[in-house]
Structures are given as structure tokens and as C-alpha cells.
Amino acid sequence: MTVGELTKYLEDWAPPGVAWERDNPGLQVGSKKVQIKNIMLCLELNDEVLREAVKKKCNFIFTHHPLIFKPLKKIDIQNDPLSKSIHFALKNNITVYSSHTNLDFTADGVSFELAKTLTLEKISFLKEASGNQFKITLFVPEINLDAVADAVFNAGAGIIGEYKNCSFSTRGTGTFKGSSKSNPAVGKKNNFEKVEEIRFEFIVDSWKLNQVIAALKNAHPYEEPAFDVIPLKNVNVNFGAGAAGELNKKLSEKDFLSLVSKALKTKVLKYSSGQSKFISKVAVCGGSGSDLLDAAISSGADAFITADIKYHSYQDAAGKILLIDAGHYETEIMGLNPVLKRIKKILPEGSGIKVFKFSGNTNPVKFYKQ
Numbered sequence: 001m002t003v004g005e006l007t008k009y010l011e012d013w014a015p016p017g018v019a020w021e022r023d024n025p026g027l028q029v030g031s032k033k034v035q036i037k038n039i040m041l042c043l044e045l046n047d048e049v050l051r052e053a054v055k056k057k058c059n060f061i062f063t064h065h066p067l068i069f070k071p072l073k074k075i076d077i078q079n080d081p082l083s084k085s086i087h088f089a090l091k092n093n094i095t096v097y098s099s100h101t102n103l104d105f106t107a108d109g110v111s112f113e114l115a116k117t118l119t120l121e122k123i124s125f126l127k128e129a130s131g132n133q134f135k136i137t138l139f140v141p142e143i144n145l146d147a148v149a150d151a152v153f154n155a156g157a158g159i160i161g162e163y164k165n166c167s168f169s170t171r172g173t174g175t176f177k178g179s180s181k182s183n184p185a186v187g188k189k190n191n192f193e194k195v196e197e198i199r200f201e202f203i204v205d206s207w208k209l210n211q212v213i214a215a216l217k218n219a220h221p222y223e224e225p226a227f228d229v230i231p232l233k234n235v236n237v238n239f240g241a242g243a244a245g246e247l248n249k250k251l252s253e254k255d256f257l258s259l260v261s262k263a264l265k266t267k268v269l270k271y272s273s274g275q276s277k278f279i280s281k282v283a284v285c286g287g288s289g290s291d292l293l294d295a296a297i298s299s300g301a302d303a304f305i306t307a308d309i310k311y312h313s314y315q316d317a318a319g320k321i322l323l324i325d326a327g328h329y330e331t332e333i334m335g336l337n338p339v340l341k342r343i344k345k346i347l348p349e350g351s352g353i354k355v356f357k358f359s360g361n362t363n364p365v366k367f368y369k370q
Contacts, residue, residue: 001348003060003095004032006039009346010099010339014109017207018129018239019102028067029086030095036060039343041336042358043329045096049358050088056356059094062343064110064335066098103335104241105129110286110335111243117263117334118282118305120245126283127242127295128235132206136213138227139174139197140220141186149200151219156208161237167202174226185221203232242285242292242306244299250278253322260305264330268367272314274322276302286332297321307331329363 007027016025040058042049044065053061067085074080077087089096103109107125115123136157140148149167152158158166174197178189187193204212209229217225251259256279261269282303283296289306290313296304303322307330317323336357347353 001036001346001351001353002032003027003030003034003036003097006036006060006343006346007032007097010342011102013342014099014102014106015205015207016099016102017205018105018132019100023101024066024069025098025100025102028063028096028098029089030060030093030097032095034059034093034095036353038353039355040358041339041355042362043333043336044362045085046362047085047088048360049362050085050092050094052356052358052360053094054092056354058356059092061089061094061096062336062339063096063098064100064103064332066100067096099339103339104286105239107238107240108338110332111241111284111289113334113338114284114286114305114331115243115245115282118245118260118284119247119263120243120282120284121248123243123245125237125240125242126244126285126292126299128237128240130235131231131233132239133203133232133234133236134206134209135201135203135230135232136216136227137199137201137230138216138220138225139172139199140222140225141195142171142198144219144221145169145198145200148216148219151215152202152204152212155212155215157204157212158202159205159238160203167200169201170199172197172199178223183223185223205236205238242283242289242295244281244283244296244301246281247279250280252278256303256322257324260324260326264326266327266330268327270309270314270325272318272323274302274317275319276322279303279322284331286335287328293317293321293323305331327363327365329361329365 019025038058040053040061042063045063045067075083077083112123153165160166174195177192178184182189186195279302281301283301285292285306288308290309297320305324305326307325307328309325343355
């Protein structure tokens, strides 16, 4: 299996196109043509991860946080830690790949896994994505409809939630008159033609638009296919931010804090109390998700767990919702679990490829106890 084959499989689930616009997911160092030996998964890359990768003969490292986030101004392998890591990876033929906010915004990604870790049920997005889809309406002879439909569906169009190949068709009459330079698939040039056609409509995510249009044109019989591309403001049920779910039984604030502490393996939680005496519905967002506080309150959640919360956010939440900062690392590290499961599903039988999660802890935050 090549790096390209594996990353395409992962990107079908967590496409880079859904990532935050200032993010940098995808290939960080190396080549997609490399044959994979073994795989290392980590939240972020450091010297310890690289050394363990070499020890376990891993030539592909999957990170959640991108190794390269800001544009590089120089490669100084003597003084710059990032440059040293890049140099070490290249020297040891290690390819590094990142899936960051695209993994955050994907169903069964980081926030969904955080919700599952907290034993939540009936999990859904806290805030669905919107404004990142288009509707394509095209006109095609009925005899060619199946071929065109197969082409656009195979290119990634027509996905709504758990349903694929979603579309709508109506019959009508198309008209055209080709010039002397035209080469019509139906009728004759310089002749006004009427053709029975199918109006075929479907949606497509913005990051797949170009490839779907290319597939459409390639499969369509007409020299100049007629189609409309319409931007949508609909919510995209396939992607979103955060997650929300329900506990199987109500818990007091104290008992819920204990649950969070034990589930996330942390003895330090910062929080402000909400209005509910008991916790039933819970919102979560792995990593820095305090921007979703209003969405959590509006959803009717009794508690919201995330990280990197500012002082004034606690003030905004006080008396409205139990707001908990459980740590950036602690609310994201479980996001490697679904990646591990998915990779194991696609590994060729008998390939001998092993998948490891980094055995150490890359959390730079330490706690002082007096």
C-alpha cells in the first residue's frame, strides 16, 4: 500500500477541503508514492515520536496537529526545532501526514470520539457546517443519463448524510442550433433542434466541485453540455463542529465532573457552574472550542466540555451552562482511535503493515502540585 492510497482513503472520510481555511492539513513531508512499511499515529510530532518511529520501522507518521502550520522562512537544521524534525524525517525516509480541523469537523472524528469517551449516546454535530455546497443542474438525453450519473456519483457528488447517489430528475425539451463550426451529438449543424432531455440535479461539496464538473463533461455526449452551478446556504449534514449527546442517566454536577476527570484521565478541571442541578444533555468540542459556547447553550445542553477557555467565557457561561476546560491534549488524544480503526480496516491482508500509537505523551502542559 502506498501513502497516496492510504491518504485518499482517509480523505474520503475527513476531506482537507472541509478544514478551517487557515489550517494546513495533508502531506507535510515526504511523498505519496512511498510504499508503507509501518505506521505511527500521534497528536503532534516531536523528537520522541520520530525516534520511536525509527525504532518500530515506521516510514509513515499520521499527526493530528500539522507539523508545518505557518509558512517556513528558512530551513535551519542546526538551530530550529521544526527544521530539525523535517530534516530527520527526510533523512530517515519518513513521510508525515496531518489531518487536523478536517478530522475535527467530520462525523466520528475528534469531537464524536470525545463524546463516546464520555459515554454519551445519540451523538450528533453541535453545529452543522453550512454554505459549503453547490447544486448542479444539468440537461442530458435520457439514453445517456445513467452514464453521466455514474460519473458524477463516482466523483463524489450526491451525498446527503448516510445516503449516496442522491439526485432528482424531470423530463423536458431542450433546444439548440449549432454553428457551422459545431459538431452536435444530436441533429445537424446550422439546424434548429428540439431534443427530449432529462433535467438532472444533485448536490456536491465545494472541494469536490471541480472534479465533479470534469467528470460531468467527460461523460456527457454533448460538445457543450448545458449545466448550472448554484451556491447553497443549506446546512451540510455531513460535516460540522463539536458534538452533542445524552447521558444514559442524569448526574449531579459533582458526579459529572468526576466522570469527566476519570474518562479523560486528568485530575485538573477548570469550570464554572451552570443552572441545571443535574446533567443530562452534554455538548463537547475537542481542542479549542469555546467559540461554540453560544451554540452549546442554544442546543439546551446542561454542560459543555472543551479546552483553552478564556476568563470572560466563564463569565458568559455562569448560571447558564456547566462550562469545563478539560485540557487541549486531553480532549483530542482519543481522536486517534477512529483513525487507527479505519486504517486497520483497509490494510491489505498479509501486508505485514503494523499500526502503532505513540507510546509516550506529547502534551507540553505540566501541572504543579504543592
